[in-house]
Amino acid sequence: MHIQNQPQSRRKYDADFKAEVLKMLANGQTAAYIANALGISENIIYRWKSIDQGGKKVLVQQGDLALENQQLKDRVRQLETEREILKKALSIFSRQT
The missing domain is CATH 1.10.10 (Arc Repressor Mutant, subunit A)
Incomplete structure (x- = not known):
């Protein structure tokens, strides 16, 4: 064939x-x-x-990426702080009296 x-x-x-x-x-x-x-x-x-x-x-400008990156880092920092506050509140309210 x-x-x-x-x-x-x-x-x-x-x-x-x-x-x-x-x-x-x-x-x-x-x-x-x-x-x-x-x-x-x-x-x-x-x-x-x-x-x-x-x-x-279409190429995203480096400045736009840097700005978004900084905003995301700030948001992560804020959420980590809120989580730590909630952990402390949970330990205070869950203590045995």
Whole structure:
């Protein structure tokens, strides 16, 4: 048996299909799930997403990341303080008289 190598033709997707895929992605479904469900490549979904954002990958500014990181650290510190207060209150109220 001799199998000939035939070049694979590229599938073309219309704008409505692409928009629907991007909508699914925006609604929280993973690219892997969408790709598996629709029988398309995960990479093409990421490519469409990149093109949809103006042809450029949107990069988050380092300052924005630093600000968010500091806010999260402050929140963790606040929650740790609240937890310590609750631990102390629990030990005070649970003492045997």
